[in-house]
Amino acid sequence: MATILKTDDQAVRTAASALAEGKLVAIPTETVYGLAADATNGDAVAGIFEAKGRPHFNPLICHVSDIDMAERYAVIDPLSRRLMHAFWPGPLTLVLPLKPDTAIHPLVAAGLDTIALRMPRGVAGKIIAALDHPLAAPSANTSGKISGTSAEAVNEDLGARISLILDAGPSEVGLESTIVKLDGTRVALLRPGGLAAEDIESVIGTRLERIDQRAAIEAPGMMASHYAPSARVRLNVHDVREGEALLAFGPSRAQKAENASATLNLSETGNLREAAANLFDFMKRLDRLKRPVIAVEPIPFEGLGEAINDRLVRAAAPRDAAIAEMDEIK
Ligand code: TXA
Ligand code: MG
Structure with a gap:
C-alpha cells in the first residue's frame, strides 16, 4: 500500500521531489483526486497509463499553478483569458492551441496540437509551483472504475501501484472538471462537469456549442481529437x-x-x-x-x-x- 500524507508544507515538498524524480503521486484537487506525473517527463506520463491499466491513450489534462504557467504552453486569446480570470482556480479545463516545441511531452496531448489546461484549487497548485512544471493528471482510479474522491478510495484502488498519496479529505466538488474547447472562433462544451455550462455562458455571452462526443468516439480514427498521420x-x-x-x-x-x-x-x-x-x-x-x-x-x-x-x-x-x-x- 502507498504512504498517505496529510497535506502540510512538508508533504508538498515530498510530493514535488517524488514528481521531479519521475514518480507518480496521487494528489487532491477540488474536483476529484488526480494521478499525477511531471508533464515534461514522457516515461512518467507513460507510467500513468500503465498504473490506470488504460487500454487507450486519451489526451490528459495538464494542471498549472497560474495563468503565467499556462502561457508558456498554450496560445491564450482574449476570450480564454476572460474565462481563466472568471473561473481559475476552479473546475474548468480549457482546450487551447498548443505552442510548438514546448517542454510538455507529446504523450500528454496524445500527439494532438491542442492542450487541455486547468488550474486546480487547493494544495495541488502549491505542488505544481514547487515543481515548476505542469502536472499531467487523469482521475486517480483504474480504468473503468469511478473516480477517486478520497485518499482511502485511491489507496484501495491504486495503492499497490503507486508509492505516495496526499490526503486533503474528501473532494469538494466530487465530479470532474467541465471541459471547453476554444479555437479562436468556436467555444464548444466537450465534457459537462463541476462548473455549470450556464455559468460559462454568462461570461462569454453566447451559448456553448454542444458536441456529441459519443458519436465521435464511435467512429474510431476519425474523431477530431485523434492524431492521424497523413501517411x-x-x-x-x-x-x-x-x-x-x-x-x-x-x-x-x-x-x-x-x-x-x-x-x-x-x-x-x-x-x-x-x-x-x-x-x-x-x-x-x-x-x-x-x-x-x-x-x-x-x-x-x-x-x-x-x-x-x-x-x-x-x-x-x-x-x-x-x-x-x-x-x-x-
Ligand atoms: O477534474 C478533472 O478534470 C480531473 C482532475 C484530476 O483534474 N481530471 C480528469 O482527467 O478528469 P481525465 O484524464 O480523466 O480526463 C481528460 C479528458 C480526456 O478524456 C479528453 O476527453 C479531454 O480531457 N481532453 C484532454 N486533452 C484534450 C484535447 N487536447 N482535446 C480534446 N479533449 C481533451
Ligand atoms: Mg477519469
Missing part, C-alpha cells in the same frame, strides 16, 4: 517494402529492413513503457518525411502494448468519406 499506416509488418518509413520495435528487426527510407525504433530493448513515451513523437517525425506509408512492426498486446496498438489501429483506419463529413460539422 498511410501499415501494421504488423514483417517485410518492409521499398521506400516505406519504418517504425520498428524491439531487437528483432523486420525482413528487408534495408528497403526502409527511414527507421525509428520505439524501443530497441522492447520496453513498452519506453515505446509508449516515444510513440506520438516518432509517428510525427516519420510523417514529416512525407513517405506514402509508415510501416509498423508488431507490438505485443501485453501491458501498455494494448494502448499502443489501439492508437496504431486508429492511425491506420481508412479516413476518406467520413473525414469529409467530420470536416463539415467542424
